[in-house]
Amino acid sequence: MAIWADENIRLLVQGITGHQGQFHTKAMMEFGTKIVAGVTPGKGGQQVHGVPVYDSVEEAMEREPNASIVFVPAPFAKDAVIEALDAGIKLVVVITENIPFHDTMQFVHYAKYKGARVIGPNCPGIASPGKTKIGILPNVIFKEGNIGVASRSGTLTYEIVNALSQAGFGQSTCVGLGGDPIIGSTFIDALKAFEDDEKTKAIVLVGEIGGTAEEEAAEYIASNVTKPVYAYIAGRTAPPGKRMGHAGAIISGGKGTAESKIKAFEEAGVKVARFPHEIAELIKNDKRI
């Protein structure tokens, strides 16, 4: 088992003819993802690594995709997401960075109305080792197993997943939720899914400064999650008022500090690591696993 994305995924790549789209189409195929179609308006009829390209999502539906990944540039990303949702796609992973927040809010709510899930934006996507990958996470770091990982960051997640794999802890699913203040899927969504997933035995959350998603997750864990949860929080030394690379990583009005998040997690019984690779050690030393 896995959450949200498994071997039944038939993927559509929006923005497939761009540089990133082409590169990651190949990498995802190498991971084992079934990619059935691509879309780039005006480029219909071409092929990218053997995948047929269509002018619109509507036309691409003849290949029966059930999930989509969006590489479309920020000014056009909202349009691409809405197009996928209108065509009936129920899982849309948005890789694109720098999408205006008002655009994101609209497609996040539209997805809710359509009964679909959005992951991202500004995220590395989702990978279920041995099954499928919808994203840009490096293939080599993964190992099949029973740890569920949810993160607000990209590279930091690779670092942690790599350390987990090397310590012998494979993953059920690893999902990058995105570094923006407004995102489609949250820690709580991931916690719910991992708690219900039979294969997942332990959960790792990778958070960072800004907002209150970690505090809300801690509250949820305390009353709803029975599986062991481990966490790392980036930004303990970040000054207030500065955006630390991610649009969402900002301490404002005294809210969103790492201290507050670490405290909330610890109070909910979550073990918090000091260094990213320390997560693997915490799991190793935990008698519950």
Added chain:
Amino acid sequence: MKLLEYAGKELFKKYGIDTPKGKVISSKDELHNIDIPFPWVMKAQVLVGGRGKAGGIKFAENMEEAEKIFDELMNMEIKGEKVRKILIEEKINIEKEYYLSFFLDRSSREYLMMFSPEGGVDIEAMAEKVIKTNINPLIGLQPYHLRRIPKEARNIATNLFRLFIENDCELAEINPLAISNGRAIAADAKVIIDNNALYRHPELPKEDVELTPLEKEAREKGIAFVQLDGNIGVIANGAGLTMATLDALNEFDGKGGVFLDLGGTDDPEKVKQAFELMAKAKPKVILLNLFGGITKCDTVARGIIEFMEEHKLDCPVVARIKGMNEDVAREMLSGYVIAVESFQEAARKAAELGRD
């Protein structure tokens, strides 16, 4: 991007929101060309909060006083921010002060309207009196939302919401919203525009004085760059990894001086630009923490070598290189950097060099 009060008020006027009659000036001569009867309110234009308490708002009864206050305000620094402009306004009669704002709420992922019957003070200080109204972004502001706030504030709320949407605001705030002779007037303006949407608003003034000159240069080059207090320049790929590297330094009593996120790139030129910026910040030591995935380690190595061939770098570079093509990269960089194996070791070594 935050707008200064005067720029926020200019935007307000376009949306039919009344503001006190006013003029913004930056030189003393301009005082004599102001067509507003005394008494004046003279307001230092800064982006930081707490201006009133810091003495940044003064009243002038005549020109003599105005000149004196002008000098005072222009020489003032409020929480480290220099005053560059002064807004001069008519003094209005205030019968009541409300608080009104719209912002993007991260938790609910909806717009939030906040109204308080007691304005003019810090919103946190009146938390229990605040009326919060969630607004679905697909539906927008509805008449029943407005019926939750006093009649005299409804028209201004409608206009402020339109401004908030059409200008991609993260926040549009009026505090205080003054009731003067029965009219609702925005006595202050706080507007924050979403940086991601600035391309849709070329007409807005760019005065982001919160950024240092190097931070501005970095923004123009599309590099995430933040200047900090310490002396160790951190370059990593990915915001989370860069933050984690700064945190790790702290564990070994090292202090980060620069946060530089390379992001995902396959262009050595961008790496070179990043190092150029970093060199300008004059760190005592540079710590490169690379986890190659999308960004291949050898691409970064090529950029570093190109940089070092052209510039003389007078600080050591501690490099921890992991991931895609790490072996090639390490070989290329031997002689250019101090290579270390692990994340922790890298932080320890850089912290040590930062102390010497």
